[in-house]
Structures are given as C-alpha cells and as structure tokens.
Amino acid sequence: MDQAEREQSQAQPRPEEPVTSIEEDGAMTDDKWKAMMDVTMAIYDFREPDGHDPSRLFHRSVNKRLVPDYQDIIKEPVALSILKQRINKREYKQFSDFVRDCALISHNAQTYNRPKSQAYEDALVIKEVFHDQFKKLVASGVISAEEAKYPDLGEIPEADPLPDDEDEEEEEEEDDEEDSEDEGRRRKKPGPKPGFKRGMKDSQKQEPDLRKKRGRPPRVDTPMETRIKTILKGIRKFKGPGGHLKIVHFERLPDKAAYPDYYMEIKEPIAIDIIKRKAKRKKYNSVDHFMRDLDLMFDNAKAYNQSESQIYRDAADLQGDARKLAEQEKKKPDSEYLMEDGRFPLPNGILHRGELWKVGDWVHIQNPNDVTKPIVAQIYRTWQDSENEQWINACWYYRPEQTVHHFEKHFYPNEVVKTGQYRDHRIDEIVDRCFVMFFTRYSRGRPRDLAPDKEIYVCEARYNEEKHKLNKIKTWASCLPDEVREKDYEMDLFDVPRKIKKVPSPIKHLLKDDAKETDDLPRPTWGADNAPPVVGAVHRRPRDENESPPPEPTPSPPPTLPPSAMASATPRQSMNQPLLGATMVNSGNAGAAPLQTPIPALPVAQTSPAPMPQATFQPPMNPQMYQGPNQRRPSNFVPQTPTSVYQSTPATHQYSAAQPTPYAAPYSTNRPHAAAPVYNPNAPRAVEVFHLSDAANAAIPADIRQQFHCDERGHPELAHSLKYLARKEERQKHVAERKRKREEEEKQRADEEKRQRVSEETVLEARVEALAPRAIECMVKQVVTGTDELYKMFYHNQADSVRAADLKSRESRILADQLARLTTSQILTQSKKE
Structure with missing residues (x-):
C-alpha cells in the first residue's frame, strides 16, 4: 500500500517546487518525504474507468476481532493509514523502506485472499499504480532506480483448494440441467445402483462410505418460481433470421473496458446471469416483479443501441415474446406446477405442535443411534407429499465426537461442524428448537427471544466427510439457506465478552497405542441409516500446512509460599510482584485459560527462587495496533477480505469504509502544496493505437487496410475502424441532440411556470x-x-x-x-x- 501511494504522489509533480538531485548516500530529503505522501494520497484518489475505488479495502488495518486468523497468516500487516502515520512521524530511515511497505500491502492481500476475489483483484490494481508512480519518481530524479526496486517478499502461496463440501451452489446452472429437471425431474437411468463397482463382493455393495457422499437440498419450487424458470427457458429458444439465438446478446453485461460509455449512459445495468442469480436467491416475490427486471434489460439494450441494429430488433422481439410467455404462465392454475412425485411446496412453513417451523430454523432431530444426542440441523426445505404427509429437508451439523480428526484437535465447548448431509425428515421427527452461532458472535451475546432452556451451539468449521478434514468457514452466509442469508437476528449482549477456552477432543482416548503417522485414516462407526455416525475416530497423521496446531498448555502457577514468607516481603516487593503476575496472565497464549487467581508475592531475598512460568510479553510497536482484553477497536473500516464476506453474514455488521481525510495541507507547513487532481468519471477514455511491422502490414489485404487510419508510411493504426468511429460520432450527435431537446423542454417548462407565477402575482396586486x-x-x-x-x-x-x-x-x-x-x-x- 505504501508503495502505491508513493507512486501516485510521484505522478503529480509540483511545478512550484524544483526537484533536487538524489543524494548518493540515500539520505532522506524533503523531496523524498513529500514524494512519499504524494504517492500515498494518489492511491486514495485513484479510480478505475467505471469509478471503482480499488484502495477502499486497504484504508485501515484488519480488525483481528472480526478476522481472527488474519494476523496468524499475515505477520506484517500494513494499511494506507499506517503509511501516512509513519510518513508524518518521519519513521523511514531510507526510501526503500517505504517501497517495502507499499509492496507489503498488495502482497498481504494476495497471500490472505483467494484469486479472483475483490480484495485480490484490487491489490493487483494498486500494485500497478505503485509501479507507475515509482517510475515517474525515478524519471524526475527524486529517487534512484535502486531505491524504487520492489523487494523480494517471497512467492504468493498457492490458494488452498475449496473444500468438497462447500455449500455455495454455482451461480449459473447449465441449460441441459434445467431442461432435465423440468422434463423428467432427473429420471433414473437403467444400470447398476450407486455404490456398485465391478468386481465387488455382495458384502461390499453397501459401503458405509455411501452415506458420506455430499448432497444438496432437493428442488422444491413454488408455482411462482416454476413460472419464472419456464419464462427464462422459453426466451432461450427464439432465433433470429440468421439462425442465431437472440438471447446471446443479453447473457452478460458488456465489458467495462471495451464499453465504458455504456455504464455512463445506462444507470441500472442488468443481464440474464444477474436475473438468474436473483431468481435462485429467491429475490422475486411475483412474476410481475421478475418481469420488471426483464423489461429493464431489454429497455437498456434499446436505449443504448441504434434502432436499425440487430441487437435493438432482437431486444424488441424478445421483450414481446417474454410478455406473451408471462401471460400464458400466469393464466395456468397452480395445480399444473406440482412436481411429478406429488410434492407440494410449503414456502410459509409447517404448523406442527402449535409452532411454525420454517426455512432457516435450527432444530434438534431424533437420532436413532443416541436419543441423548439429537441431530443438530437447519431446515432448508418444507413440503407436503402426495399422501398429505409433511416433510422437511435439513442440513446436519456433526458434534466433534461424530467426526474423524487429529487426536490433538481442540474444540469449543458445545461446538458443531457443518456437513454436506442434506436429509429428509418427517415433521414429527423434530424434537425441539436450538440455535447455532458463528464463532465470531458466540462469545458476545445470546440470540434474543430464544427461550433460556434452548441449547446454543457454536460453529467454526465445515467437515469434509470424504477427506475427513475440518476447514475453517470464511463466509458464514454461504452456510445458510438462500431465504435467510440477508436476514439478521437480534442479540442480548453480555456485559463483557466471554473468554472461551477450547477443550481437547472428547474422543482423544480412542487413539490406539500403536498409532503411527503413516497409518490410513480410520473410519467412523455407523449405525442407523438416517443418522450421523455412532462415534467418530482420531488419528496421528501429519497435519496439513493450513491446519493450526493445538493450543499450548497453560503454564502451572508457582508454588504458594507460607504466610510467614509472604509477610516477610517488603512493601516494594509486594507491589511489584502482582504486576508481574498480571503481565503473565495478559500475555498468555490465546488458547490457554487465563489465570483466575493472583500470583502471590515472592520475596526477593531467597536462596533458591521458585521457578516462574516462562511467559513472555512483547509490547506492540504501534500502540494503536494493540488490543487489550477490555479494549475495542473502532469498527468503521472494511477488512482486506472480499466484501461479500461481511455484507452477507447473518451478523450483518454495518461496516462502512472510513473516508480518507482530505490532504488539505502538506506535512511541512512552510512548503506549498498543489491540490490533488479531481477525478472526472465522464472524461473520455484514451485511445490505444498499435503500429504494425512491415511484415504484418503486408499480410493484411488492401481492402481491409483501407478501413483503418494509416500513418505516414501507409501502415494502418490498429485503433478503432473508420466505420466504428463514424457510428460513434453519429451516436454522440444523436445523444447530444436528445440532451439538447431535453434541456429545451425543461427551459420551456421553467419559463411557463415563471409566467404563471408572474400572472398570479399581478392579479393578487x-x-x-x-x-x-x-x-x-x-x-x-x-x-x-x-x-x-x-x-x-x-x-x-x-x-x-x-x-x-x-x-x-x-x-x-x-x-x-x-x-x-x-x-x-x-x-x-x-x-x-x-
């Protein structure tokens, strides 16, 4: 981050301040300090062509209360605010230190976040801006090329593979999948049953591992949802005069780099993929609501494209066809949309035993293997079958003792882990209500309106039953049904957040005495078919690189001295020793239990001092970075992680990016400071021109070559073609004419209103x-x-x-x-x- 800022400030030279030469010894000059601040502010001011601010996620440091594992992975956190603070305090000994901090900003973001995430992509953008700014500083003579060189911070680690039981469904489904669902609802094909393998013995045909196969909640679409899917599928079948599918123009939004003017003119861009995503997330409450988005998409295409273009004609045709399909679907009775197996969806929930059970509710379900440990689950679907029996589909959460894990694994008390098991249960199998909280909120309070006798569990990880791995959950919203992802629950907060100590595995004793690291993974013990394992297993196999080690044991307190020895301590010694004990308590390992009793004072004059625990306390370099046990960091920032992580969690913390303080005055009061450039989103995009070599120019046919601008040698400049430029100019004239007409109409309307007011005032006088x-x-x-x-x-x-x-x-x-x-x-x- 620091480097990006430095580059940007360097891109804006101050004409009134002459640039001084670089000192050979690399000492910090006023010009270098000024260049640092200019680069930092340039990163704040940089915007992409569509107006996106890539620095927004890097304004402030990540709050470790909200992202607990960030500082475990990132050892040197840096943010733009830290750069400004270090520049103002003149902490940099040489310019290369500033360059290293700048490099750390993008390197940290790429290390912690997944490729293609928003934070990862933004980090690449500001990294380029840093490079450009440093090149300008070198060219202007402020710094040397050696000082601007990026340090080697190590390779970006390869992203861990997503767990197989990731619950986030694909954003876009294949058309043939949709067709197969509508036509046959996944009709069974003849052949061997699942789990059958050639050469298997009869006793092996029913492998217990079949129960570990990941599933998904079944499709139980309401009549309204089925109508929407039918309309989307219907408009895909219409073809144009040349045999092309008309819908291909509207599958995705235009590329922002190729069509920047589209996003300036169209205020509400939308495409088929966005509409499908909203339909899958159950954002539409009626067919008319869905049709409004579809009409908006076609109206956008007609507003941007010329009336004689093919896209305009296809948009007009498809808009009419879609409205006809919608009218046909709305006329059909709901009874025509029942599923073939007779399922009738109950989107409003099921009334059972005087209570309403609906999607998103956390429940205890009967466990045939152990009635004392009911299945912890969340409802995903509710429906009624052809025999009027009511059913739910629920996602199971395993208890630690039902999983296979390392024997040194520690868990929170009352912890459960999310699985990929989506099972059907009759409504009468529900035992009671419960609640599962994400570990970031579990210690802070209790859900409001939940009865005191209801059980509350904490969840931190997913369980991969294929590989027997526990993967830490980064996005809690991905673990919830679509219907409740954006809903939050109120909490009754504790006076002070609870300190929760992890405990050893409850089945640690099951480890065999002769277990080795090279042994195969053990298997859990299965019981009834529609139930979790009776008991899991533990192993000694090596941990993965991304698996955290077990917490260190709590050091034993020093031996308590007899009262006579304690009384012999001097007052000065009695005052100092409790402070030492308090320091050890605060600096203990996060996983260890805090000492609840004060350490007794020890006299200094002892021949053989009692052994003290080896507790070390290192004060933070930056006081603002340290968070004591009772301190809270302000939450008005956006972490260096994808924004979906925090905007869509059930916690729904209202994070807002802190606006950077305008750089109204330079850091040195006796130096002038030029105003930062104002970003203009309507500024024209620079035209990129490519010049061809003689060989490449000769390979282009003459008739094609004549369609482009040519330089003095007759070589075409591969920018926009004359035809494109002519159409673009025509379009700009058309837009200007429409704008002029609107202004004239507004002026006439204003004059008419003014005349009317004058007439009324004259009559009154x-x-x-x-x-x-x-x-x-x-x-x-x-x-x-x-x-x-x-x-x-x-x-x-x-x-x-x-x-x-x-x-x-x-x-x-x-x-x-x-x-x-x-x-x-x-x-x-x-x-x-x-």
Whole structure:
C-alpha cells in the first residue's frame, strides 16, 4: 500500500517546487518525504474507468476481532493509514523502506485472499499504480532506480483448494440441467445402483462410505418460481433470421473496458446471469416483479443501441415474446406446477405442535443411534407429499465426537461442524428448537427471544466427510439457506465478552497405542441409516500446512509460599510482584485459560527462587495496533477480505469504509502544496493505437487496410475502424441532440411556470389595490362612529359642543405647528445665504 501511494504522489509533480538531485548516500530529503505522501494520497484518489475505488479495502488495518486468523497468516500487516502515520512521524530511515511497505500491502492481500476475489483483484490494481508512480519518481530524479526496486517478499502461496463440501451452489446452472429437471425431474437411468463397482463382493455393495457422499437440498419450487424458470427457458429458444439465438446478446453485461460509455449512459445495468442469480436467491416475490427486471434489460439494450441494429430488433422481439410467455404462465392454475412425485411446496412453513417451523430454523432431530444426542440441523426445505404427509429437508451439523480428526484437535465447548448431509425428515421427527452461532458472535451475546432452556451451539468449521478434514468457514452466509442469508437476528449482549477456552477432543482416548503417522485414516462407526455416525475416530497423521496446531498448555502457577514468607516481603516487593503476575496472565497464549487467581508475592531475598512460568510479553510497536482484553477497536473500516464476506453474514455488521481525510495541507507547513487532481468519471477514455511491422502490414489485404487510419508510411493504426468511429460520432450527435431537446423542454417548462407565477402575482396586486380604498373608508367610518360614541358617553347632551370646541382647538394647534416649521425653515435658508 505504501508503495502505491508513493507512486501516485510521484505522478503529480509540483511545478512550484524544483526537484533536487538524489543524494548518493540515500539520505532522506524533503523531496523524498513529500514524494512519499504524494504517492500515498494518489492511491486514495485513484479510480478505475467505471469509478471503482480499488484502495477502499486497504484504508485501515484488519480488525483481528472480526478476522481472527488474519494476523496468524499475515505477520506484517500494513494499511494506507499506517503509511501516512509513519510518513508524518518521519519513521523511514531510507526510501526503500517505504517501497517495502507499499509492496507489503498488495502482497498481504494476495497471500490472505483467494484469486479472483475483490480484495485480490484490487491489490493487483494498486500494485500497478505503485509501479507507475515509482517510475515517474525515478524519471524526475527524486529517487534512484535502486531505491524504487520492489523487494523480494517471497512467492504468493498457492490458494488452498475449496473444500468438497462447500455449500455455495454455482451461480449459473447449465441449460441441459434445467431442461432435465423440468422434463423428467432427473429420471433414473437403467444400470447398476450407486455404490456398485465391478468386481465387488455382495458384502461390499453397501459401503458405509455411501452415506458420506455430499448432497444438496432437493428442488422444491413454488408455482411462482416454476413460472419464472419456464419464462427464462422459453426466451432461450427464439432465433433470429440468421439462425442465431437472440438471447446471446443479453447473457452478460458488456465489458467495462471495451464499453465504458455504456455504464455512463445506462444507470441500472442488468443481464440474464444477474436475473438468474436473483431468481435462485429467491429475490422475486411475483412474476410481475421478475418481469420488471426483464423489461429493464431489454429497455437498456434499446436505449443504448441504434434502432436499425440487430441487437435493438432482437431486444424488441424478445421483450414481446417474454410478455406473451408471462401471460400464458400466469393464466395456468397452480395445480399444473406440482412436481411429478406429488410434492407440494410449503414456502410459509409447517404448523406442527402449535409452532411454525420454517426455512432457516435450527432444530434438534431424533437420532436413532443416541436419543441423548439429537441431530443438530437447519431446515432448508418444507413440503407436503402426495399422501398429505409433511416433510422437511435439513442440513446436519456433526458434534466433534461424530467426526474423524487429529487426536490433538481442540474444540469449543458445545461446538458443531457443518456437513454436506442434506436429509429428509418427517415433521414429527423434530424434537425441539436450538440455535447455532458463528464463532465470531458466540462469545458476545445470546440470540434474543430464544427461550433460556434452548441449547446454543457454536460453529467454526465445515467437515469434509470424504477427506475427513475440518476447514475453517470464511463466509458464514454461504452456510445458510438462500431465504435467510440477508436476514439478521437480534442479540442480548453480555456485559463483557466471554473468554472461551477450547477443550481437547472428547474422543482423544480412542487413539490406539500403536498409532503411527503413516497409518490410513480410520473410519467412523455407523449405525442407523438416517443418522450421523455412532462415534467418530482420531488419528496421528501429519497435519496439513493450513491446519493450526493445538493450543499450548497453560503454564502451572508457582508454588504458594507460607504466610510467614509472604509477610516477610517488603512493601516494594509486594507491589511489584502482582504486576508481574498480571503481565503473565495478559500475555498468555490465546488458547490457554487465563489465570483466575493472583500470583502471590515472592520475596526477593531467597536462596533458591521458585521457578516462574516462562511467559513472555512483547509490547506492540504501534500502540494503536494493540488490543487489550477490555479494549475495542473502532469498527468503521472494511477488512482486506472480499466484501461479500461481511455484507452477507447473518451478523450483518454495518461496516462502512472510513473516508480518507482530505490532504488539505502538506506535512511541512512552510512548503506549498498543489491540490490533488479531481477525478472526472465522464472524461473520455484514451485511445490505444498499435503500429504494425512491415511484415504484418503486408499480410493484411488492401481492402481491409483501407478501413483503418494509416500513418505516414501507409501502415494502418490498429485503433478503432473508420466505420466504428463514424457510428460513434453519429451516436454522440444523436445523444447530444436528445440532451439538447431535453434541456429545451425543461427551459420551456421553467419559463411557463415563471409566467404563471408572474400572472398570479399581478392579479393578487390588482385585487389588493382595489380593496385598499374600501378598507380605508370602512376604517374611517368606524373611527368616526367610535369617537361619537365616546363623546356621548362622557359629555351626554353637551357632546356636540365639546366636540366642536376640541376640533377648533386642534385645528389652531395644527396651524401653529405649520407656522413654526415655516418660520424655522426661512431662518435656516437666510443663514445659508449669508
């Protein structure tokens, strides 16, 4: 990350600051410190052509509370915020140290994340940006080529293979699979039954391993879902005049690099693969809801393409055909969509024993092998068969003692592991409710509204029954049914998160005395058909590279001294020794149990000091990186892992990428700082031109060569063809004309509204002007009438004479005032003249 930032800052030279030459001894100069910060800020500002910010996942360090295994894999975590902090504190001794930190950002992301994940792809992008920025710094003379050289951080380890029992279904199903489901619902073909192998003895035909084969929940589609699938399958069959399938244009969205203008003009891009994914995830609540997305896809194609193009015509034809198919499907009764085996889906759940059991519920199911250990499972399907008997399909979770694992494996108390077993059970086989929590939330609280007597389990891993491996779950959402993946449950949090200590395997005692690392994997002991193993097994085979070692044993506390010895300790010694004990408790291994009792004080003056546990405590280099047992790190960041990992988990933490602080001022207050360039998403894409050699140019036919621009030697420049450029210019004119018409219409509408407002104001003013004299006349009459009433009230019969006298005296006073004002003005005028 640091390197990418450095490259970006280097890409923006400051014209007002002259570049100094590189010092031979590699000392850090002001220009180098400035270049570091510029590169860092350039990474923040970089955007891809579609507006995507590849640095978003690397703004802050990964929170180890949310991604506990990150620091076990990544030994030197680095983030953009760490780069800025080290630059501001002037911690780098030489520029190559900064380059190494930059290289670590992308290297760490590639090491921890899987290829093709968002974090992995973004790391490659910022790595290129770093390289470009460093090249510019070398060219400008700020650093040397040796300083800009990327260090060797080791090879990126090959990604572990996905477990065979990964529950995430493929995002896109093959057409022939869909056809086979609709036509025959996977009709059985003649031949040997599953599990039969040539040369097998009769006693071997029913291998217990058959029960370990991974399954999937059965297809139990509602009539609405079947209608949607029928429409999607129907529009695939329509062909154009040339025999091409019309749907091929709409299978996926256009390439962002080839058609950047598409994403600027089309605000809601959508394609068939997205619609199918939404249908599979059960995002549609009706056929009309589904048709809105289908119409949007065709409308987008018609808006972007010219009306005479083939894509435009195919979109118009398919849109009409899809609407006809939808009307036909909606007219059919739901009874026509029953499955051949008579299954009738119950999407709203099953009412049994006064309780509603629905998809996503965690349940205990009867275990024929051991009634004291019911099967822990989650409901995936609910339906009713032809005999009106109600069924569920549930995914089993094994208990540790039902698995095959290494004899030193440790588990959480009440831990279960997810399996690939999806089994059918009658509704009356459900015993009770329970709950399974992901290990990241298990220690923090308890699900709300869950009865206190219900069992709660913790899950951390998947169980591969083929290879007998436990693979840590990275995405909890992938373990849940589609219907509840985006739903979360409320929790009653504990006052303080519980510290949970893992315990040894409950079947560790089953390890044979003569077990060797070269022995074959043992087999579990099976019992009833529709039940987990009676008991698993343990082995001594070597661990995989990605398998964590067992926790170290808790060191034994020092021997307790008699009271007399404790009393002889000096006050200073008594104060220091408990601090040492507290340090040992906090620095113990994560898997070890914390010491619950304080270590007694030991006197210094001893001939043979008691042995102390070898507990080491190394303070973190960066105080902000250390999280004590009662400290919490702010959660407003996005980890360096794919965003789907956290956005789709049941926990549904509202993670939001912290916005980088604008670089408003340089790190040095006495130096000017140029403003960072503003990203313009509407800027035209640079045209890439390729020049051919003479041999390649001669191999191109003359008629083809004439369709391209040619350089001074007559060689075609393999950019866009003239035909494409002409159509592009025509399209741009068309878009500009439409934009101009819209602006004219908006202007006319605004002028009309303005004229209407002016007209209304004029009418109102006229009315006010007409009513004002009448209002004054009315007011005068009321004043005169009121005055007469007052005179009559106070003077009775003499009211008229008194009023006349008052009026006469008032008129005289007015005349006197006017005379005084006139006299004063004459005196002032005469004085000015003089």
